[in-house]
Amino acid sequence: xxxxxxxxxxxxxxxxxxxxxxxxxxxxxxxxxxxxxxxxxxxxxxxxxxxxxxxxxxxxxxxxxxxxxxxxxxxxxxxxxxxxxxxxxxxxxxxxxxxxxxxxxxxxxxxxxxxxxxxxxxxxxxxxxxxxxxxxxxxxxxxxxxxxxxxxxxxxxxxxxxxxxxxxxxxxxxxxxxxxxxxxxxxxxxxxxxxxxxxxxxxxxxxxxxxxxxxxxxxxxxxxxxxxxxxxxxxxxxxxxxxxxxxxxxxxxxxxxxxxxxxxxxxxxxxxxxxxxxxxxxxxxxxxxxxxxxxxxxxxxxxxxxxxxxxxxxxxxxxxxxxxxxxxxxxxxxxxxxxxxxxxxxxxxxxxxxxxxxxxxxxxxxxxxxxxxxxxxxxxxxxxxxxxxxxxxxxxxxxxxxxxxxxxxxxxxxxxxxxxxxxxxxxxxxxxxx
Amino acid sequence: xxxxxxxxxxxxxxxxxxxxxxxxxxxxxxxxxxxxxxxxxxxxxxxxxxxxxxxxxxxxxxxxxxxxxxxxxxxxxxxxxxxxxxxxxxxxxxxxxxxxxxxxxxxxxxxxxxxxxxxxxxxxxxxxxxxxxxxxxxxxxxxx
Numbered sequence: 001x002x003x004x005x006x007x008x009x010x011x012x013x014x015x016x017x018x019x020x021x022x023x024x025x026x027x028x029x030x031x032x033x034x035x036x037x038x039x040x041x042x043x044x045x046x047x048x049x050x051x052x053x054x055x056x057x058x059x060x061x062x063x064x065x066x067x068x069x070x071x072x073x074x075x076x077x078x079x080x081x082x083x084x085x086x087x088x089x090x091x092x093x094x095x096x097x098x099x100x101x102x103x104x105x106x107x108x109x110x111x112x113x114x115x116x117x118x119x120x121x122x123x124x125x126x127x128x129x130x131x132x133x134x135x136x137x138x139x140x141x142x143x144x145x146x147x148x149x150x151x152x153x154x155x156x157x158x159x160x161x162x163x164x165x166x167x168x169x170x171x172x173x174x175x176x177x178x179x180x181x182x183x184x185x186x187x188x189x190x191x192x193x194x195x196x197x198x199x200x201x202x203x204x205x206x207x208x209x210x211x212x213x214x215x216x217x218x219x220x221x222x223x224x225x226x227x228x229x230x231x232x233x234x235x236x237x238x239x240x241x242x243x244x245x246x247x248x249x250x251x252x253x254x255x256x257x258x259x260x261x262x263x264x265x266x267x268x269x270x271x272x273x274x275x276x277x278x279x280x281x282x283x284x285x286x287x288x289x290x291x292x293x294x295x296x297x298x299x300x301x302x303x304x305x306x307x308x309x310x311x312x313x314x315x316x317x318x319x320x321x322x323x324x325x326x327x328x329x330x331x332x333x334x335x336x337x338x339x340x341x342x343x344x345x346x347x348x349x350x351x352x353x354x355x356x357x358x359x360x361x362x363x364x365x366x367x368x369x370x371x372x373x374x375x376x377x378x379x380x381x382x383x384x385x386x387x388x389x390x391x392x393x394x395x396x397x398x399x400x401x402x403x404x405x406x407x408x409x410x411x412x413x414x415x416x417x418x419x420x421x422x423x424x425x426x427x428x429x430x431x432x433x434x
Numbered sequence: 435x436x437x438x439x440x441x442x443x444x445x446x447x448x449x450x451x452x453x454x455x456x457x458x459x460x461x462x463x464x465x466x467x468x469x470x471x472x473x474x475x476x477x478x479x480x481x482x483x484x485x486x487x488x489x490x491x492x493x494x495x496x497x498x499x500x501x502x503x504x505x506x507x508x509x510x511x512x513x514x515x516x517x518x519x520x521x522x523x524x525x526x527x528x529x530x531x532x533x534x535x536x537x538x539x540x541x542x543x544x545x546x547x548x549x550x551x552x553x554x555x556x557x558x559x560x561x562x563x564x565x566x567x568x569x570x571x572x573x574x575x576x577x578x
Contacts, residue, residue: 377444382500384442384481384551385533386474411476414446416498 002251002314005121005153006114009261010316014309017260017317022056024289025264029053029062032295035080038073039297059264059287060275065299070100070241079103079294086293091139092240102141102240103293109148111290112243115259116149122250122257122314123209123234125179127154130206132172134182134190135214136423137161141244142214146181149245155179162186162422165193172205181211181236181245184221185425188356191228202230211236213245215424216324216342220349222253224356235323239301242286247321252313255320262290265319266298267307281306281325304331304340332362332428334369337406341427344373344408347399353381353392357418362430369432372409373400376418437505437555438575439487443480444500447473455480458497464490467578468549470536481536483508483549485576505555508570509562511537511546521548521567528561530554540578547575 004010030050032039046063086103131150135142143161150157158175160168187210194201201207213236225233237256238246247256258265264287267276276282284303288295304325311317325340332339348358355376363370393410400408445451469482484490494501511517533551552558
């Protein structure tokens, strides 16, 4: 049931992978140097030339690229090939600033689709499956990315895009979707709507797999989705700068396989820029090894995770990155302490008295940061004694303090009052004036 | 003896929430007999006795409110100084705790009605009965 898309490549020995990456890195560095004035300038500033990159380990001599470089060179200043070879643009949603543009050659799209074909196969999907793509189609990479990957494995695609939740459920039933790809928060919303419509996803549909990403989520959310909908929930990862959604966990659900023939993956200490050891947390850095319209050298993606090079139980030798802890840019600093929304989420999901939707409000009271967590009270958590509700707030606050080391005010709100998102959820409202 | 069902609602402390509750009940013809709001900062709990508790519960639940039903006692209280004392003292000396209480006066009654939530409703009924305190039945309350 769980096969490989490209068995030879996916199970390649560490030595062979190393050699392959080394060759590709050298070629890529030479390519960007020859085709991009941006990289020539950057390399000169760092005092490095393509000839200095003799081994894979020499990658650390290369300068980092950042999101701001894409913005500063908007729209296509980082492209390395003429426009006539570009077959598609995607434009990032610009959630953290000005939008960024990514261009793809035909080959870039092929490599992207291949990456997802391997990923989808690793979670047991194939030509008999019906994959409902609930990511946005259009400038966002999620919809079209998944679409091409799913077609590559010969699956049947329902190009739903986001929204119209009742229709999603109707077609899920009528066309027999066996898998759905969307954000985890949107799937939680789909589950709520299904319940209201009297649909039991576990019994009334053929859904067996969920592919969830585009926002950080926790193992507790995975548990809630798997138990509530009777499906397996898999994490998917990728961002527009490196193509779009590219990698997923395999059926072992123990880390996301990042394909080494396509990308050189590093985890660095965001402060020093030094590589960290396997298992240590740090910032993800990607160098594209097979992407040509807009290659990226040591791109600091801003996501926080750790990595392992151990061969997975599934037999794949490519390294795995662990569940994302959050982004360096959705990390909020409250009273000098780093807080990731995913940490708050993991606490809330342990408490049945409150629902899975939440908001984090950060404000300032004089010189002091004040963090408020707004969460919906469930009917099972409701007691008509005020004291019980106060005790519940206190209990949540105490659990949060245990994880975050910070005191948060808890605001219990009525069910259905926290905004639901079809795309990326906006969990944090920071009204501090800096 | 079936107890009187009080409806309790969790509501955020925001303009218009109370109106939404009242409109929901009004639209389905449910009449409020007695009510109280306990507020606790960002939220409050509305407690009320209505003429048709099951229906009231259902329409509020279906409108998306967080709602529960609680058994309460309705006892008649003499409308004179010491009327309340007689009742709560009887409960107190018998070790019964009052979680909360609220009172109302009906148009035709010479007596006030006290709604009580206690930690042991059966014992409260027994001890108050022994003291000759009149406890209102379901029918009496719902048909005031």
